[in-house]
Amino acid sequence: xxxxxxxxxxxxxxxxxxxxxxxxxxxxxxxxxxxxxxxxxxxxxxxxxxxxxxxxxxxxxxxxxxxxxxxxxxxxxxxxxxxxxxxxxxxxxxxxxxxxxxxxxxxxxxxxxxxxxxxxxxxxxxxxxxxxxxxxxxxxxxxxxxxxxxxxxxxxxxxxxxxxxxxxxxxxxxxxxxxxxxxxxxxxxxxxxxxxxxxxxxxxxxxxxxxxxxxxxxxxxxxxxxxxxxxxxxxxxxxxxxxxxxxxxxxxxxxxxxxxxxxxxxxxxxxxxxxxxxxxxxxxxxxxxxxxxxxxxxxxxxxxxxxxxxxxxxxxxxxxxxxxxxxxxxxxxxxxxxxxxxxxxxxxxxxxxxxxxxxxxxxxxxxxxxxxxxxxxxxxxxxxxxxxxxxxxxxxxxxxxxxxxxxxxxxxxxxxxxxxxxxxxxxxxxxxxxxxxxxxxxxxxxxxxxxxxxxxxx
Numbered sequence: 001x002x003x004x005x006x007x008x009x010x011x012x013x014x015x016x017x018x019x020x021x022x023x024x025x026x027x028x029x030x031x032x033x034x035x036x037x038x039x040x041x042x043x044x045x046x047x048x049x050x051x052x053x054x055x056x057x058x059x060x061x062x063x064x065x066x067x068x069x070x071x072x073x074x075x076x077x078x079x080x081x082x083x084x085x086x087x088x089x090x091x092x093x094x095x096x097x098x099x100x101x102x103x104x105x106x107x108x109x110x111x112x113x114x115x116x117x118x119x120x121x122x123x124x125x126x127x128x129x130x131x132x133x134x135x136x137x138x139x140x141x142x143x144x145x146x147x148x149x150x151x152x153x154x155x156x157x158x159x160x161x162x163x164x165x166x167x168x169x170x171x172x173x174x175x176x177x178x179x180x181x182x183x184x185x186x187x188x189x190x191x192x193x194x195x196x197x198x199x200x201x202x203x204x205x206x207x208x209x210x211x212x213x214x215x216x217x218x219x220x221x222x223x224x225x226x227x228x229x230x231x232x233x234x235x236x237x238x239x240x241x242x243x244x245x246x247x248x249x250x251x252x253x254x255x256x257x258x259x260x261x262x263x264x265x266x267x268x269x270x271x272x273x274x275x276x277x278x279x280x281x282x283x284x285x286x287x288x289x290x291x292x293x294x295x296x297x298x299x300x301x302x303x304x305x306x307x308x309x310x311x312x313x314x315x316x317x318x319x320x321x322x323x324x325x326x327x328x329x330x331x332x333x334x335x336x337x338x339x340x341x342x343x344x345x346x347x348x349x350x351x352x353x354x355x356x357x358x359x360x361x362x363x364x365x366x367x368x369x370x371x372x373x374x375x376x377x378x379x380x381x382x383x384x385x386x387x388x389x390x391x392x393x394x395x396x397x398x399x400x401x402x403x404x405x406x407x408x409x410x411x412x413x414x415x416x417x418x419x420x421x422x423x424x425x426x427x428x429x430x431x432x433x434x435x436x437x438x439x440x441x442x443x444x445x446x447x448x449x450x451x452x453x454x455x456x457x458x
Contacts, residue, residue, distance in 0.1 A: 018060050024072045032056060033065075146187035148201075152209070155231040159211040162203040163232060168194030171265060171454065172238040175201040176229065178247025178272070178437075179363065182208030185246070189439045192447055197242075197454075202232055204252070206362040215361035221369030222276075226255030233263065242454055246270040247436065248366070250277030254373035257380075265457045266379035268450055271438045273382040273419055279372040280418040281330040283411070290331040293370045298324055338409045345402060380426035381453040382419065383446060385434035386412045392435065427453060 037052035053065035062068040149167075152160040164183045173193050177185045183201035190199050203210045204225055213219045229252055233241060242265050245253040250272030257267050269277060275289035283290050301320060305313045390403050420428055429449050435441035 020060060020072065026069065026072050029056075029069065029072055144184065144187065146184070147191060148187070150209075153232050153235050155205070155228040155235075156213075159205055159213055159228075161205060161211070161228060161232060162209040163236070164190075164201040166191050166194045166199040166201075168196070168198045170197045171457075172236075172241035173197040173199045173454075174229075174233070174238070174241050174243050175199070176243065176245040176249035176252055177201070177203065177207075178245075178249055179366065180207065181246070182210075184208070185437075186439075189443055189447075192443075193450075196451075198238075200236070200238075202229060204228065204249075206359075206366070212358065212362065215358070215365040217365055217369040220362065220365035222251045222255045222371040222373075223259075224369070225366075226252045226259070230256055230260065230263070240265040242266050242268060242457070244268040244270060244450070245272045246439065247272050248276060250274060251370065251373075253277065254376065255371070257376045257378055258373055261376065261378040264378060266381070266453065267376065268453065269380070269382040270446065271383060271385045271434075271436050273384070274415065276370050277373060278419055278422065279374070280415075280422055281327045282334045283331075283415050283418065289367070289370060291328075291335060292367055293372050294324070294328040294331055296368070296370060297372055298328065334411075338411070342409060343402060343405055375423045376426075379453070379457055380423060381429070381449065382423070382426050383429045383431065383438060383449060384412075384416050385436060385438045385441075386416060386430050387433060388412075389433045389435045389441060 033049065033053045033056050036056050037047065037049050040047040040052050040055075050065070057063070057065045057068040060068055062071065146164075147166060148164040151163050151165065153163050154160050162183055164186075173190075175183065175186045175190055177183055182203040184203075186201045190201055193199050205228060206212050206215070206220060218224065229243070240263065243253050243256065245267070247270075250269050253267045253269060253272065254277045257264055275283040275293065279290070279293055281290070298320070301316060301324065305316060307313070388407060390400055416428065416430060419426070431438055431442050431445055434445075439446045
């Protein structure tokens with residue numbers, strides 16, 4: 001049947017090579033491949049989507065589907081894909097059909113701004129995902145030579161997390177990666193601490209080799225993600241470790257530390273103490289994170305109102321009117337001010353009705369599950385990059401220009417000032433002109449601050 005499918009596909013290829021439009025879009029290409037697949041399947045039941053993709057690539061004059069996609073993405077100014085070595089391919093086919101299929105379907109770089117909101121961290125994450133999605137979120141594009149062991153730790157029914165272990169002795173040090181990244185993001189940075197610590201890193205659910213449960217706010221809420229890490233700590237029998245989180249991992253740090261400070265010696269935010277980790281009205285990084293947090297809190301409190309408990313409900317409404325609604329108004333005004341005169345993102349717009357990829361649904365579920373976090377009652381080191389350096393190897397000048405425009409409106413100095421005021425006991429360090437992945441652009445500075453902070457812990 002496979003042979004028949006290949007022959008039918010050969011017959012459908014037009015005699016003359018078709019030309020790609022001047023401004024092609026990956027979503028239209030995917031749609032065309034699916035239409036070709038449906039046609040082939042009518043003629044040969046053994047047809048696979050890969051057969052339709054192959055013959056469509058041939059029709060456009062490309063050797064294979066990957067080469068066609070790479071050209072389309074290059075013309076979109078989004079990504080130059082890196083081939084995945086065959087020796088790694090099978091390892092990273094868990095949870096989705098194939099690495100290639102997920103890269104094909106992923107629309108994160110086009111749709112990320114709409115989900116995360118206009119904000120510098122959103123832009124930086126979108127740029128990082130655009131450049132590194134093929135290697136970070138669904139596999140390694142180069143041999144993994146970092147000296148770690150890998151294990152899968154169960155955290156819930158049917159859910160396992162990838163945990164890297166670099167060994168070492170001393171107080172446990174556990175790294176958590178940012179949105180879209182995996183524990184392997186620390187392959188180069190983490191080993192420098194193994195001389196004085198037992199060093200680990202964890203890949204959150206939904207990414208990399210970790211399990212990918214259905215994308216809803218229950219499976220990806222801040223509390224759920226934090227509980228996953230707590231379960232890993234218990235499984236590994238780690239006593240009062242130091243948690244280190246980059247970017248969105250600040251959410252997990254705050255979730256764990258606010259509920260179970262006794263289980264940690266301290267937390268370290270690597271450009272991670274933003275709106276998802278510490279709530280202060282008016283924060284704009286990411287801009288719509290505060291609005292998502294406001295709406296989530298309002299929804300929960302309104303749903304808890306009950307005519308059967310009039311006195312409690314009256315008190316709850318009074319609190320909503322005095323606190324929650326004014327906070328929402330402040331965040332709406334701040335977002336409105338920031339978005340005024342801001343140019344549109346340079347990412348191509350999605351075609352109407354385009355399906356969201358599994359990875360995009362997971363990202364949306366994480367954003368939907370954001371929560372409000374206050375000041376913590378344990379030792380905190382918060383490292384900020386301010387101002388941010390542009391992301392390396394930006395895919396286009398338009399992206400760089402957009403980065404500069406958002407940087408000017410992100411309110412970074414004001415956010416850091418609010419964090420200092422609300423967390424007077426925290427040790428705050430600002431590294432100028434560092435990238436969002438501050439531990440990569442300034443590894444020595446970050447390591448020095450971490451060593452000094454950890455040395456002062458009880």
